[in-house]
Amino acid sequence: MIKLMAPGMLFIFLYCLTPVAHTEEVSPDPLDSVMWKEMRRSLLGDAPVVFDDQVRVLLPGDAEDSMNVPVLVDATALGKVTRLLVFAELNPIHKVLEMEPRQSKPLIGFRIKVQQATPVRAAALTPDGQWHVGGHIVEAAGGGCTAPSLSSDNEDWASRMGEVSGRLWPGDQSTRLRMRIMHPMDTGLVSGIPAFFINRLELQDNAGDLLTRLFLYEPVSENPVITLDLPKLNVVKVQGEDNNGNPVQARILAGLSGDKK
Amino acid sequence: MMPVTQLLLFIVIMVMISPAWGAKDYGLTPKEIAPGTYVLLGQNEHFNFRNGGNIVNTGFIVTEKGVIVIDTGPSRLYGEQLRTAIGKITDQPIVKVFNTHLHPDHILGNQAFEDIQIAALPSTIEGIREQGELFNDSMYRLAGAWMAGTRVVLPTQSVNPGVVDVGGHRLRLIEMDGHSHADLVILDQTTGVLFAADVVFHGRTPTTPHADVTRWMQALDTLSSLKFKLLVPGHGHVVSDSLPIVQTREYLEWLINRLSQAAETGQTMAEVLESDAPSSIAKLAVFREEFQRSVAHLFPDIEAKALGRGRVEQD
Numbered sequence: 001m002i003k004l005m006a007p008g009m010l011f012i013f014l015y016c017l018t019p020v021a022h023t024e025e026v027s028p029d030p031l032d033s034v035m036w037k038e039m040r041r042s043l044l045g046d047a048p049v050v051f052d053d054q055v056r057v058l059l060p061g062d063a064e065d066s067m068n069v070p071v072l073v074d075a076t077a078l079g080k081v082t083r084l085l086v087f088a089e090l091n092p093i094h095k096v097l098e099m100e101p102r103q104s105k106p107l108i109g110f111r112i113k114v115q116q117a118t119p120v121r122a123a124a125l126t127p128d129g130q131w132h133v134g135g136h137i138v139e140a141a142g143g144g145c146t147a148p149s150l151s152s153d154n155e156d157w158a159s160r161m162g163e164v165s166g167r168l169w170p171g172d173q174s175t176r177l178r179m180r181i182m183h184p185m186d187t188g189l190v191s192g193i194p195a196f197f198i199n200r201l202e203l204q205d206n207a208g209d210l211l212t213r214l215f216l217y218e219p220v221s222e223n224p225v226i227t228l229d230l231p232k233l234n235v236v237k238v239q240g241e242d243n244n245g246n247p248v249q250a251r252i253l254a255g256l257s258g259d260k261k
Numbered sequence: 262m263m264p265v266t267q268l269l270l271f272i273v274i275m276v277m278i279s280p281a282w283g284a285k286d287y288g289l290t291p292k293e294i295a296p297g298t299y300v301l302l303g304q305n306e307h308f309n310f311r312n313g314g315n316i317v318n319t320g321f322i323v324t325e326k327g328v329i330v331i332d333t334g335p336s337r338l339y340g341e342q343l344r345t346a347i348g349k350i351t352d353q354p355i356v357k358v359f360n361t362h363l364h365p366d367h368i369l370g371n372q373a374f375e376d377i378q379i380a381a382l383p384s385t386i387e388g389i390r391e392q393g394e395l396f397n398d399s400m401y402r403l404a405g406a407w408m409a410g411t412r413v414v415l416p417t418q419s420v421n422p423g424v425v426d427v428g429g430h431r432l433r434l435i436e437m438d439g440h441s442h443a444d445l446v447i448l449d450q451t452t453g454v455l456f457a458a459d460v461v462f463h464g465r466t467p468t469t470p471h472a473d474v475t476r477w478m479q480a481l482d483t484l485s486s487l488k489f490k491l492l493v494p495g496h497g498h499v500v501s502d503s504l505p506i507v508q509t510r511e512y513l514e515w516l517i518n519r520l521s522q523a524a525e526t527g528q529t530m531a532e533v534l535e536s537d538a539p540s541s542i543a544k545l546a547v548f549r550e551e552f553q554r555s556v557a558h559l560f561p562d563i564e565a566k567a568l569g570r571g572r573v574e575q576d
Contacts (some may be wrong), residue, residue, distance in 0.1 A: 022311050070533075070556075070557075111530065167571030251576060
């Protein structure tokens with residue numbers, strides 16, 4: 001059939017098949033992910049986007065435990081950041097968490113469940129309306145999102161649900177907070193176990209002023225362990241709830257439990 | 262664009278250097294380390310498509326009353342090629358196979374010895390029953406086509422620790438734990454060869470997927486008190502001194518101290534992955550990969566304890 005066409009016709013025919021270059025794309029996706037365009041459209045909208053090494057995403061190259069892949073997102077190099085969005089592109093549930101840093105550094109440590117090898121990305125919105133995107137690929141055997149939580153197999157998980165443990169480490173410029181909240185964080189992708197996860201957390205200072213706000217989604221690991229760098233302070237109030245309205249409420253104080261008050 | 266000749270040359274070279282493209286051969290060459298005692302050394306690497314999972318040391322002892330095999334390797338193919346290699350050295354029948362512990366590189370060759378008694382410690386048998394299929398699946402992911410046709414074959418007999426005499430070899434079967442829930446160490450008191458299994462690593466970073474590090478260090482202390490002439494580690498070269506025992510202990514001590522210190526100073530898990538190590542530890546084969554795996558295995562518990570010591574009021 002093609003043989004019969006005049007060469008000029010063939011050229012035009014092939015030319016028509018060549019996709020038109022997308023003018024908005026500033027640089028090609030460094031992770032070369034098939035999902036990137038869809039992620040950008042659905043999560044970042046029409047705002048300008050740039051791939052930026054100043055958004056550091058630290059995670060292992062290979063997930064030893066696909067239910068608990070440690071991640072540290074650090075966008076402090078950008079200066080002020082108004083929103084931080086973390087997503088795992090090839091997870092059945094893409095959105096991992098969202099942060100309004102406010103008084104906190106734009107830095108957060110946590111663990112996630114991954115269903116298969118996937119890019120894990122963080123997008124940081126600067127006040128000029130520009131998204132800065134960094135990320136890495138984690139290799140994984142998978143199954144992290146469709147495996148039941150350990151607590152769903154444990155009869156007394158409910159008695160400790162919402163319980164907070166944690167510590168403050170005062171530094172020169174900021175205070176590091178690390179906390180662990182007991183919660184199954186079920187994804188809803190396991191037959192017979194509905195989605196059940198902490199979806200909102202606010203950290204406040206002792207006077208009740210908002211330090212930072214977090215929105216968590218299903219991929220955050222069971223019994224979330226969260227690391228933040230907050231302003232210098234000695235008391236942090238934690239307030240939040242899960243998608244069933246169960247509250248999380250605690251106050252984390254500097255020092256160790258054995259210390260005299 | 263690569264010219265056609267270069268491309269062809271590239272393909273020819275790839276075929277030559279990649280055993281996965283030709284007939285698969287682990288190239289097992291038993292080395293006699295003591296009278297009738299042979300070891301097959303694996304690579305000090307991580308599982309990959311080139312080594313086909315052969316990162317492990319297996320061994321066998323030829324006695325007057327038959328051959329005793331210690332561990333069967335990572336795949337059906339390895340087991341078969343091990344059996345062929347034994348047949349080239351002796352006409353004696355294989356009378357017993359030991360699995361030192363549950364890990365896949367030590368037991369997935371069992372299939373080639375299904376007609377023989379395979380013995381292991383009771384917790385090892387239980388562990389293989391529970392996790393064998395999971396291991397087999399992940400070995401396919403890591404070692405690829407070398408694993409073809411491999412299935413889990415459970416040991417058929419429980420090991421009773423103590424001394425047994427097989428064809429003139431007095432074997433002391435020692436039950437330990439720490440590397441896994443049950444680690445079988447075999448000391449041939451006749452030749453002085455100590456098959457230390459994965460309680461001892463030599464020149465390679467120890468692995469911790471089922472480790473209890475405190476128990477493991479105690480096991481190493483017990484091992485150092487044994488009299489032996491040659492030590493066969495689970496991974497790495499055979500030696501006549503206790504250097505690999507010291508090396509394994511040094512690594513475990515460093516590992517547990519590093520993780521505790523990280524948890525006490527507020528490091529997040531992803532930061533811990535980047536930890537620096539002294540050169541004597543960083544130079545161990547596959548250090549970074551195995552250390553990062555160990556962070557996944559061990560850090561969450563250590564961290565939970567450290568966070569549990571904080572001052573928190575539940576409102």
